[in-house]
Amino acid sequence: MFSGAQISLYPMTGDFVSVILGALEAIDPYRKRFRIETDDLSTLVVGPPEELFPLMRDLFVAAAKSGVHVVLSATVSRGCPGEPDAEICTPTTDLGRVSQGADAIETSLAAVDAAARTGQTVAAQFSYYPLGDGRHMDEIYAAIDFLKESGVFDRAKNFCTKLRGDAGPVFATLGEAFLNFAPEGAHVALDLTVSANSPTRVR
């Protein structure tokens, strides 16, 4: 099992470096359980799949507190057969309850309900890619059924689904979609955009 993400933060300000560096402190509590590497395009985090979305939530909320328009963009992956198994990625929860159908939705909804609010409103959109078998659309449709009941569903868009709400339930919804709708060994990728403080839509 290998799981992780390539994460980028884009603060729309000339002072973007200090916003990014300030926000990075928010991931200090995760450093012991993750391998983290940065280059000029993104920061790689490799670690347990169930902690990826909490890590991104804490990073993004810290950046959004700067008040500037800021976007997080990430490519999230688990089970890629081209990556080596890594002990650091051992999940501490059961992954992939898709075979249980409605149960995956129920479990996921309970996790979203339990998510702590952060006080930060965000808009997000993401594409979900269950790879490597013939029934990828079934898994996508099951995940969409969950998303529509999540309480943070905004609308379906071409190629992606849009969410809106408090960062707590939004990132919880993303995490559950990533963890629960493809089998444990499956290759799953998720392409994510999260935005805060946009002047285009203020609420």
Added chain:
Amino acid sequence: MFSGAQISLYPMTGDFVSVILGALEAIDPYRKRFRIETDDLSTLVVGPPEELFPLMRDLFVAAAKSGVHVVLSATVSRGCPGEPDAEICTPTTDLGRVSQGADAIETSLAAVDAAARTGQTVAAQFSYYPLGDGRHMDEIYAAIDFLKESGVFDRAKNFCTKLRGDAGPVFATLGEAFLNFAPEGAHVALDLTVSANSPTRVR
């Protein structure tokens, strides 16, 4: 057939709105052949698959000419079975020469060699997702063989491949990878990040 992209531009300046609006003029020549819609997260372009990367190249190079650090992020898709067929998306070239193996690589390399230079150096990384069959890694590995010979290959990263060079051959390489390594009717998605004027690496 349905093909298009959700595209976002992130200029790292407080004046980001004017950089984005200025760059949008660069896609005027494409408007007749594309359906284009914008919301607070991204701009949807729907049209012929072989014109998606030229459109993004022209948009990004125009934004990069502002001189500020700017990033383009996009989710690109063709053949999604959840989207309706659309006449506007009819390809004018042959798609998907993966069955011809080495020929797909040769055709793609010739297209990259013929790409006009723009004078704008960019760094890019992307993930390529051929969906819905059991041999997706074969298609990924064939595409990687092409990328390594493209002249703009930088390095393999976890979950993605990094390119660097002039925007002309970089976007041509991305376009060929998207068009040529999965069959015509296949569902293919590509998750893209392109950066210019980053202070992290100047060359």
